[in-house]
Amino acid sequence: ELKVxxxxxxxxxxxxxxxxxxxxxxxxxxxxxxxxxxxxxSLESLFVLLSNGAVKQEGRLMxxxxxxxxxxxxxxxxxxxxxxxxxxxxxxxxxSGDKLTFGTGTRLAVRx
Amino acid sequence: NAGVMQNPRHLVRRRGQEARLRCSPMKGHSHxxxxxxxxxxxxxxxxxxxxxNIIDESGMPKERFSAEFPKEGPSILRIQQVVxxxxxxxxxxxxxxxxYGYTFGSGxxxxxx
Numbered sequence: 257e258l259k260v261x262x263x264x265x266x267x268x269x270x271x272x273x274x275x276x277x278x279x280x281x282x283x284x285x286x287x288x289x290x291x292x293x294x295x296x297x298s299l300e301s302l303f304v305l306l307s308n309g310a311v312k313q314e315g316r317l318m319x320x321x322x323x324x325x326x327x328x329x330x331x332x333x334x335x336x337x338x339x340x341x342x343x344x345x346x347x348x349x350x351x352s353g354d355k356l357t358f359g360t361g362t363r364l365a366v367r368x
Numbered sequence: 369n370a371g372v373m374q375n376p377r378h379l380v381r382r383r384g385q386e387a388r389l390r391c392s393p394m395k396g397h398s399h400x401x402x403x404x405x406x407x408x409x410x411x412x413x414x415x416x417x418x419x420x421n422i423i424d425e426s427g428m429p430k431e432r433f434s435a436e437f438p439k440e441g442p443s444i445l446r447i448q449q450v451v452x453x454x455x456x457x458x459x460x461x462x463x464x465x466x467x468y469g470y471t472f473g474s475g476x477x478x479x480x481x
Contacts, residue, residue: 260410287468298459299411299472344410354424354466355401358410 262359279328279345372473387447393462
């Protein structure tokens with residue numbers, strides 16, 4: 257059974273600081289997703305990472321994938337309050353799979 | 369394109385009643401997935417459907433829960449004889465291709481009182 261673990265579960269950081277969220281998964285996977293969820297809202301797709309060494313950046317967020325280590329990271333640069341949300345990674349099995357397995361989420365709070 | 373439409377947004381049911389949750393996928397998407405999110409947790413897969421077919425229901429409880437995606441109309445997730453433990457947010461996602469490019473709806477928040 258595929259397991260996906262995120263850490264930290266909760267992250268409180270000051271504006272302007274950098275930090276990284278980690279996502280480990282237990283078995284080989286073709287695709288890894290990062291989503292953002294604001295309280296009471298749906299999931300907003302941030303990144304889809306398809307291959308080993310993939311790196312994608314959007315604004316202050318950068319995601320990377322190491323399929324050999326079964327690890328993805330979401331790096332936050334110079335955090336701002338608007339980034340406060342819960343971030344989920346999710347993994348699927350690719351062509352042989354049909355569902356996403358989500359991590360537990362990282363709740364990010366950015367303080368002034 | 370209106371995106372994935374779910375209704376109702378909020379649903380309150382008394383224990384023992386039935387809950388019906390509806391999901392209309394994005395135009396052109398024939399793959400529908402239902403997920404459940406308990407408070408403070410990640411989403412858990414329930415069921416994957418294509419038109420008129422259930423492809424994978426491995427995440428759905430064997431009793432009281434059922435899902436369909438008819439030829440015409442939205443996908444329906446039905447929960448019979450609801451219990452307090454069914455209180456959660458239920459999200460629907462759709463995709464054009466199997467297992468790729470998921471778009472999530474806004475969810476239905478079910479409260480069982």
